[in-house]
Amino acid sequence: xxxxxxxxxxxxxxxxxxxxxxxxxxxxxxxxxxxxxxxxxxxxxxxxxxxxxxxxxxxxxxxxxxxxxxxxxxxxxxxxxxxxxxxxxxxxxxxxxxxxxxxxxxxxxxxxxxxxxxxxxxxxxxxxxxxxxxxxxxxxxxxxxxxxxxxxxxxxxxxxxxxxxxxxxxxxxxxxxxxxxxxxxxxxxxxxxxxxxxxxxxxxxxxxxxxxxxxxxxxxxxxxxxxxxxxxxxxxxxxxxxxxxxxxxxxxxxxxxxxxxxxxxxxxxxxxxxxxxxxxxxxxxxxxxxxxxxxxxxxxxxxxxxxxxxxxxxxxxxxxxxxxxxxxxxxxxxxxxxxxxxxxxxxxxxxxxxxxxxxxxxxxxxxxxxxxxxxxxxxxxxxxxxxxxxxxxxxxxxxxxxxxxxxxxxxxxxxxxxxxxxxxxxxxxxxxxxxxxxxxxxxxxxxxxxxxxxxx
Ligand code: GLN
Numbered sequence: 001x002x003x004x005x006x007x008x009x010x011x012x013x014x015x016x017x018x019x020x021x022x023x024x025x026x027x028x029x030x031x032x033x034x035x036x037x038x039x040x041x042x043x044x045x046x047x048x049x050x051x052x053x054x055x056x057x058x059x060x061x062x063x064x065x066x067x068x069x070x071x072x073x074x075x076x077x078x079x080x081x082x083x084x085x086x087x088x089x090x091x092x093x094x095x096x097x098x099x100x101x102x103x104x105x106x107x108x109x110x111x112x113x114x115x116x117x118x119x120x121x122x123x124x125x126x127x128x129x130x131x132x133x134x135x136x137x138x139x140x141x142x143x144x145x146x147x148x149x150x151x152x153x154x155x156x157x158x159x160x161x162x163x164x165x166x167x168x169x170x171x172x173x174x175x176x177x178x179x180x181x182x183x184x185x186x187x188x189x190x191x192x193x194x195x196x197x198x199x200x201x202x203x204x205x206x207x208x209x210x211x212x213x214x215x216x217x218x219x220x221x222x223x224x225x226x227x228x229x230x231x232x233x234x235x236x237x238x239x240x241x242x243x244x245x246x247x248x249x250x251x252x253x254x255x256x257x258x259x260x261x262x263x264x265x266x267x268x269x270x271x272x273x274x275x276x277x278x279x280x281x282x283x284x285x286x287x288x289x290x291x292x293x294x295x296x297x298x299x300x301x302x303x304x305x306x307x308x309x310x311x312x313x314x315x316x317x318x319x320x321x322x323x324x325x326x327x328x329x330x331x332x333x334x335x336x337x338x339x340x341x342x343x344x345x346x347x348x349x350x351x352x353x354x355x356x357x358x359x360x361x362x363x364x365x366x367x368x369x370x371x372x373x374x375x376x377x378x379x380x381x382x383x384x385x386x387x388x389x390x391x392x393x394x395x396x397x398x399x400x401x402x403x404x405x406x407x408x409x410x411x412x413x414x415x416x417x418x419x420x421x422x423x424x425x426x427x428x429x430x431x432x433x434x435x436x437x438x439x440x441x442x443x444x445x446x447x448x449x450x451x452x453x454x455x456x
Pocket of ligand 1: 063100101102103104126129146147148149150151152179404
């Protein structure tokens with residue numbers, strides 16, 4: 001009840017949730033009954049989880065922050081949600097997000113603007129801003145988000161919580177509303193590395209409903225987070241850490257760089273060797289990401305035709321039914337992405353944009369491969385600045401896109417990355433958290449969790 005009371009108390013200002021469950025207490029009583037009867041309890045028994053609204057839940061609406069899916073109730077749970085529930089978790093509600101995951105501030109939600117708990121005049125980041133703010137304000141214990149280009153890691157950084165983007169394919173995408181299918185992954189928020197690791201363990205694994213989910217065995221992520229080797233004086237002795245040079249250059253807030261350098265020294269104290277490493281194609285990742293993500297989304301969003309799901313407009317003929325349902329159902333950012341994507345994919349421009357972007361994607365992947373041969377993990381800021389003001393970048397999408405520079409490359413390469421708080425930036429009104437991003441080789445979440453747990 002502490003969480004529920006806090007949720008009730010803080011929600012009017014924060015607006016992190018689009019829907020709050022009315023059966024939480026009943027579900028909690030069921031857990032109490034199991035305890036009383038000595039029945040077996042799952043590893044997440046009674047854990048209150050917030051779920052991003054683009055992840056399907058059978059008993060609650062799932063709108064993906066869009067009017068086109070207003071009141072849409074899917075007939076099934078996403079695989080990740082089903083797995084969590086099997087472990088005893090209780091879904092407390094659905095969290096606010098930028099429409100279809102397109103945005104970095106959560107201002108792009110068709111319903112409401114979520115505030116940053118550290119300073120209510122600032123954005124929580126996005127697109128999983130509701131999930132990050134909810135954990136930061138302890139409205140729930142952990143939450144699920146999705147990360148196509150940074151949507152778990154950047155809001156984690158802005159809200160001072162832990163955010164974990166798994167390797168592409170580690171978690172089933174079945175039931176995740178598709179944005180850009182070759183980049184999308186469900187990720188975890190927690191107030192500690194251990195919480196994020198335990199949640200990841202519950203939702204990982206192969207799923208016959210998602211052909212891109214990996215058949216690799218799922219290691220016991222939780223055990224990495226209770227490792228006690230940090231009782232040694234140099235628990236990370238021998239670990240090679242590469243600080244990505246391109247992420248601490250001009251254009252990045254100097255106070256963010258100071259925090260990251262401080263974190264690097266802390267890693268050295270723990271026994272790591274830290275060296276600077278260059279990813280020459282780093283800056284090409286941002287334009288390539290926006291071309292690929294928009295292209296894939298223009299195709300994925302074609303399914304919202306006013307017939308199959310959600311909002312339908314009354315019209316005399318089919319074309320106007322499609323046209324009017326989409327015109328009224330999608331917000332302006334989503335329409336812009338569909339236009340950009342359709343343009344990039346069109347016959348005369350395909351070679352100049354989409355194909356080039358795919359070539360850049362190969363370069364980015366190759367850069368990471370080389371850097372991760374020399375290093376166990378790579379580090380960078382999670383975002384070039386701390387949380388900015390609500391409204392500040394609303395009419396300047398390009399500057400909002402530029403804020404994704406630290407995260408998009410990781411999605412292009414499909415790698416896992418962990419973000420955790422590592423310092424503060426002083427603003428006039430509040431201290432604002434800064435997050436460090438730790439990037440690992442594919443399927444090496446265990447290593448990230450271990451380092452993160454010892455670091456925090
Ligand atoms: N901000 C990025 C975008 O708008 C990433 C969003 C995400 O990861 N879903 O595409």
